[in-house]
């Protein structure tokens with residue numbers, strides 16, 4: 001667990017490299033990092049250059065922090081994230097979000113690639129996240145476990161209402177204006193640690209639990225962002241179908257995840273530029 005002072009140290013390192021003060025933080029999921037191309041006047045810092053920063057090891061996660069302007073606002077964008085299945089404790093995954101907080105970020109936008117559990121969802125749909133289930137949390141995977149530093153937030157943070165209602169309404173309106181309605185969904189995301197994709201029975205269990213899309217990230221970041229009082233918006237790209245039939249010969253795979261990300265990247269770039277332009281932070 002990084003102490004407040006350690007987070008402060010990483011933040012000071014970042015401040016020494018940048019000219020701007022970001023107010024919006026963005027985390028790009030698997031294959032979704034192309035949004036970085038929209039950032040104006042960028043300052044790019046590879047994670048490997050930042051002492052103490054978790055480094056992404058997965059294809060589709062560039063591992064760069066990009067500072068600059070998007071939709072007229074100062075942003076910091078994570079072009080790729082780290083995941084618990086890479087061997088990082090959730091507290092380490094929390095570090096970039098806490099640095100964002102100390103940098104002055106008030107709103108966090110999180111994106112991910114996810115498998116569609118809801119049988120009505122199609123590959124290529126985008127889902128506004130309205131809530132999540134921290135399934136990994138049932139097994140104790142939660143970045144808030146350990147001593148609590150009140151300078152970040154309270155011991156017992158409320159998680160209801162984490163995904164800002166106004167942001168979700170705005171997202172629907174922006175999507176409508178962009179003619180995205182035919183592939184827009186709103187639903188519940190769940191996180192398991194991975195890296196194995198789900199079994200058929202696990203997928204069926206998630207369906208019974210009310211999950212619409214499942215992945216291996218996002219929840220640790222949202223827990224930490226909520227804990228330190230950030231406003232949050234989340235979006236999943238449905239990159240693949242979850243296999244719901246025992247005799248199916250199809251299987252989930254990372255190549256399909258990246259391919260779907262590529263296919264939707266232009267739409268998502270436009271969506272987030274417009275969305276950031278219009279959000280109140």
Ligand SMILES: O=P(O)(O)O[C@@H]1C[C@H](O)[C@@H](CO)O1
Nearest residue numbers: 029030112113216217254257
């Ligand atoms: O970082 P995200 O959650 O977008 O990445 C998902 C989960 C795994 O890292 C990978 C599986 O294909 O995509």
